[in-house]
Amino acid sequence: YMGIIEMLRLIFSRKMKGAASFFLSNVTKRPILTSQFQQFPLANNIFKKAPTPFHVMPSMRMATSGTKTMEFKAETKKLLDIVAKSIYTENEVFLRELLSNCSDALEKQRYKELKGELSHSDEPLHISITTNEKDRTLTIFDSGIGMSKEDLIQNLGTIAYSGSKKFMEELSKSKTGSNLDSLIGQFGVGFYSTFIVAEYVEVVSKCANSPAAKWSSDGSGEFQIEDIAEPEFKRGTKITLRLKNNCRQFVKEREVETIIKKYSLFISHPIKLNGDLVNSLQAIWYRSKNEVSEDEYQRFFEHLLGNKIPFKYLLHYSSDVPLSIKALLYIPSTHSEKMGMGQESSQVSLYSRKILIKSNMSELLPKYLRFVKGVVDCEDIPLNISRETYQGSAHIEKIKSTITKRVLKMLEDEMKKNIDGYMKWYGEFNHFLKEGLAMDQENSESLLRIIRFGCSYSEASVSLDDYLSKMEKDQQKIYYLFASKREQGLTSPYFEPFASTGVPVLFTEQHFDEMCLKNLGNYKSHPFVNVESNFEEVLKELEAKYPDKLKSKTSGGIPEGEVSSFCLWLRNELSTKVNKVTVAKRSGISPGLIITQISSSMRQLMAMMDPQNSMNTIKDLHLEINVFHPLIEKLNILRKTDPPLASILSKSFLDYLMTSAQIPINITEHTKRNLILMEKVAEIRTGSAEANEPRVRRAEKRQAKTGPSVLNEANQVKKEKKDKKDHVPKQEFIINDKGEVVEADKK
Numbered sequence: 001y002m003g004i005i006e007m008l009r010l011i012f013s014r015k016m017k018g019a020a021s022f023f024l025s026n027v028t029k030r031p032i033l034t035s036q037f038q039q040f041p042l043a044n045n046i047f048k049k050a051p052t053p054f055h056v057m058p059s060m061r062m063a064t065s066g067t068k069t070m071e072f073k074a075e076t077k078k079l080l081d082i083v084a085k086s087i088y089t090e091n092e093v094f095l096r097e098l099l100s101n102c103s104d105a106l107e108k109q110r111y112k113e114l115k116g117e118l119s120h121s122d123e124p125l126h127i128s129i130t131t132n133e134k135d136r137t138l139t140i141f142d143s144g145i146g147m148s149k150e151d152l153i154q155n156l157g158t159i160a161y162s163g164s165k166k167f168m169e170e171l172s173k174s175k176t177g178s179n180l181d182s183l184i185g186q187f188g189v190g191f192y193s194t195f196i197v198a199e200y201v202e203v204v205s206k207c208a209n210s211p212a213a214k215w216s217s218d219g220s221g222e223f224q225i226e227d228i229a230e231p232e233f234k235r236g237t238k239i240t241l242r243l244k245n246n247c248r249q250f251v252k253e254r255e256v257e258t259i260i261k262k263y264s265l266f267i268s269h270p271i272k273l274n275g276d277l278v279n280s281l282q283a284i285w286y287r288s289k290n291e292v293s294e295d296e297y298q299r300f301f302e303h304l305l306g307n308k309i310p311f312k313y314l315l316h317y318s319s320d321v322p323l324s325i326k327a328l329l330y331i332p333s334t335h336s337e338k339m340g341m342g343q344e345s346s347q348v349s350l351y352s353r354k355i356l357i358k359s360n361m362s363e364l365l366p367k368y369l370r371f372v373k374g375v376v377d378c379e380d381i382p383l384n385i386s387r388e389t390y391q392g393s394a395h396i397e398k399i400k401s402t403i404t405k406r407v408l409k410m411l412e413d414e415m416k417k418n419i420d421g422y423m424k425w426y427g428e429f430n431h432f433l434k435e436g437l438a439m440d441q442e443n444s445e446s447l448l449r450i451i452r453f454g455c456s457y458s459e460a461s462v463s464l465d466d467y468l469s470k471m472e473k474d475q476q477k478i479y480y481l482f483a484s485k486r487e488q489g490l491t492s493p494y495f496e497p498f499a500s501t502g503v504p505v506l507f508t509e510q511h512f513d514e515m516c517l518k519n520l521g522n523y524k525s526h527p528f529v530n531v532e533s534n535f536e537e538v539l540k541e542l543e544a545k546y547p548d549k550l551k552s553k554t555s556g557g558i559p560e561g562e563v564s565s566f567c568l569w570l571r572n573e574l575s576t577k578v579n580k581v582t583v584a585k586r587s588g589i590s591p592g593l594i595i596t597q598i599s600s601s602m603r604q605l606m607a608m609m610d611p612q613n614s615m616n617t618i619k620d621l622h623l624e625i626n627v628f629h630p631l632i633e634k635l636n637i638l639r640k641t642d643p644p645l646a647s648i649l650s651k652s653f654l655d656y657l658m659t660s661a662q663i664p665i666n667i668t669e670h671t672k673r674n675l676i677l678m679e680k681v682a683e684i685r686t687g688s689a690e691a692n693e694p695r696v697r698r699a700e701k702r703q704a705k706t707g708p709s710v711l712n713e714a715n716q717v718k719k720e721k722k723d724k725k726d727h728v729p730k731q732e733f734i735i736n737d738k739g740e741v742v743e744a745d746k747k
Contacts, residue, residue: 067226070157088193091247095256096263097190098140098239100355102127103267105144105237112145118208123234127271129260131251136243138251143236146207152215153225156191156203194239195219197247204228205237266354283354285328285375289316301330304347304373309334312425315374315410322398329374329407331425338428344370351377363396366404368436371429376403401442408446415450415463423461426452437516448523454486454507456498462506464523470504477529478522479538480506482514482601482662493590493660494532497539501546505531514601532661533599557628558636566636570623573650580622591629592657595622600662618663623654645680648673 088094106125112118123143130139147155194201199218206212212231217223231238249255257273264271266283284292284300301311313331335344346362354377364376381395415422426433436447452461457470467478479498483489489507490499498505508514517528531538543550558566567581584592625632635653639646652673655665 067224069222069224070153088196091196092250092259093263094193094197095250095259096355097193099127099260099264099267099271101190102140102142102144102237103264103269103354105142105146106269107144109143109145109235118145121235123236125269127267127269129256129271129273131253131256131274133248133251136245136248136251138241138243138256139238140241141233141236141238143233146210146235146237147205147213148207148210149213149225149227151207152203152205152213156215157223157225192219194241197243197250198241199244200242202240203237204231204240206231206233206235208235262359263356265356266351268354283351283377285316285326285377286354292316300328301373304330304375305332311373313410313414315406317406319402322402323395324379325399325402326377327374327403327406329372329376329403331407331411332371332373333425334428335371346370347373349375350381351375352381353377353379357381364400364403365407366400366436366440368432368439369404369407371432372407404440404443405446408443408450411450412446423452431510434510434513434516438512438519444520445523448520453480454483454489454509456490456495456505456507459486467504467506468524468526471526472501472503475503476526478506478526479503479529479531480508480514480517481531482511482599483507484509493588493593493657494535496588496590497542497550498531500549501542503542508601511601514599530599533597533602535593535595557633562636563627566627566632566639567625569639570625570650573647574623574654577619577621577654578623579620582622582624584624584626588626588629590626590660591631591653592623592625594657594661594663595624596661596663618658623657648676652677 106127109118110125113120126143128141130141131137132139201217201219203215204212205215212228214226214228215223243250250259253274257278260271260273260278265279265281267279268283268286270277271279281300281303282296284296297314297316298310302308310333311330312333315327315329315331318326329348336342337344346360346365348361348364349359350357350361350364362370365372376399378395378399381399411422415426430451433447433451437444437451440447448464450463452463453467455462455467464478471478481489481492481494483492486507489495489505495505508517514530518530520528522528529538563583567583571578571581627633631653635646635649638649652670655670655673658665
């Protein structure tokens with residue numbers, strides 16, 4: 001620490017506690033607070049008095065005529081090594097740094113020409129790069145503002161001196177108040193990244209009304225500065241790097257082109273590599289929406305994805321509050337997850353003043369919006385000294401919050417503008433939005449506004465706002481029922497009370513919809529209510545509000561005196577899964593339903609998480625039957641005339657109710673019962689003589705034909721009849737006011 005602090009004293013010419021802390025944090029790769037400097041007496045002295053500015057010191061010897069050799073101080077030589085080897089993690093960033101400097105020089109020239117401070121010249125503003133593999137040289141030229149001899153000493157001979165930063169400070173002090181937001185440089189160390197890859201660097205520069213000069217160094221402790229005759233260009237700067245032997249890949253044209261396209265593709269001015277234009281794409285997010293054509297938008301989208309799939313929606317906006325943000329975001333027309341290709345990866349990249357900071361940055365949007373593609377450019381991001389990463393998560397969180405709200409608002413606007421087009425897109429992307437309901441409380445209401453539901457009153461899907469507009473007078477709750485298709489919902493026994501009252505019901509189509517709605521609780525102060533898992537409570541509310549529409553039948557059905565015994569019989573037959581049988585007090589078209597506190601969608605989610613144990617949880621069901629239904633009426637007769645067949649039918653009846661409630665059933669047992677029932681129906685429908693015989697006789701014949709290996713059904717039937725004959729009821733059972741089967745003395 002003491003050695004680095006001593007170097008800092010040599011770098012900074014003003015009291016810059018924040019900058020020093022910032023630089024030290026970067027070099028040591030750990031955060032250092034300004035207060036921590038107080039631990040070091042020398043550090044306190046550094047900031048109590050203005051340190052001696054670091055400039056180069058002339059050598060006592062002269063080089064050849066017109067050339068002056070100047071030396072870095074010993075400490076600065078060490079710091080130069082730190083800059084070259086510690087600040088940057090990738091060798092290739094040297095080209096990004098040099099191109100950023102070129103862009104700044106071009107912007108300064110353009111600005112001064114616009115202000116009339118410099119006359120316009122015939123030299124176009126551009127950057128030219130030339131590679132020479134044989135000589136291992138890379139030459140970069142820009143036709144920008146150029147530098148005088150004094151500028152070269154000041155800008156290149158003083159580490160951590162930023163000419164661009166000084167230029168911006170001068171602009172901010174000017175009376176015009178002009179701002180040049182395209183300048184990139186901030187720290188004044190980017191140029192020294194050349195010594196990561198180069199063994200020798202030469203800079204020739206010329207500015208208006210000043211002779212040309214040359215700066216050169218091998219980074220070992222000295223540099224040469226000299227006046228030169230007029231160069232081959234009228235204005236600008238040419239940098240020539242002779243690369244180290246182990247870095248010769250950076251003189252290969254393809255490698256250089258790859259680096260340009262990765263970091264500097266959107267620099268405003270043309271970049272030519274060996275005469276060919278590299279950055280034909282512009283940073284169109286910096287332009288006004290009215291200035292960008294549809295073709296340009298499509299070309300840029302194809303550049304991002306690497307294919308020619310068209311986009312569905314586009315968000316192009318610029319904002320100064322709370323941060324200066326320019327964004328261009330695309331909503332694709334399709335995605336790869338539906339094809340089983342794994343999760344979509346983030347393809348939103350972070351830029352600062354058109355220079356790439358981080359590509360495919362997942363932190364810019366919540367995970368459920370991973371299908372969004374595009375770029376976000378923020379000038380306010382505090383970058384580290386290498387400009388390779390950002391510092392401070394608070395800024396990123398602000399960007400994330402701002403962009404997320406913008407994307408959701410754009411989708412809502414598109415939904416209102418063209419519902420048919422939106423529904424076509426929504427069919428493929430709705431699971432992303434529903435995923436957001438489960439993880440993004442902050443934007444839950446915005447998400448609910450763009451999510452669609454099936455409903456009882458319309459064949460087309462509806463929004464929650466549309467549902468609210470169709471609610472009955474004084475209705476406070478939003479009722480919903482799990483149904484993968486609308487037809488399934490309309491025929492569900494749980495929907496029957498609503499069919500006659502006109503109260504609207506939403507149909508949720510996916511299992512995790514209920515979990516999302518339960519988690520949210522309400523929408524615009526209207527609570528969500530699952531009809532299935534709250535059926536008894538919902539039914540009481542409807543009966544109290546619509547007594548005339550939910551009247552029960554008073555005639556037909558099972559004789560009143562047999563209702564109690566039938567309910568008891570049915571409970572005994574289904575005792576492995578059912579522990580309660582009650583009678584519905586209302587009429588309906590369904591023979592019965594299962595009342596449960598766990599809805600079918602939640603039960604299926606549980607089965608997905610633990611498929612091995614899913615069947616074991618199906619027990620203690622509450623069965624409600626409609627004693628006026630023809631099936632129940634005939635089952636009551638059959639239990640007295642053919643008990644074994646009635647037993648099979650009762651279990652098939654339970655399978656039907658469980659399937660209606662989307663509760664999983666035992667398929668093997670269900671199939672066996674269906675086979676027996678089909679045999680019985682076939683015998684009856686064909687009018688066979690055997691079918692008209694008593695069941696005991698038929699069983700005895702089959703026993704004689706097939707031998708003892710077959711179940712002795714005849715003996716079983718005889719035993720059942722004997723048990724029935726010998727059975728003497730010990731107690732009378734009745735139906736109480738709640739519709740429950742109870743012993744008479746417990747009424």
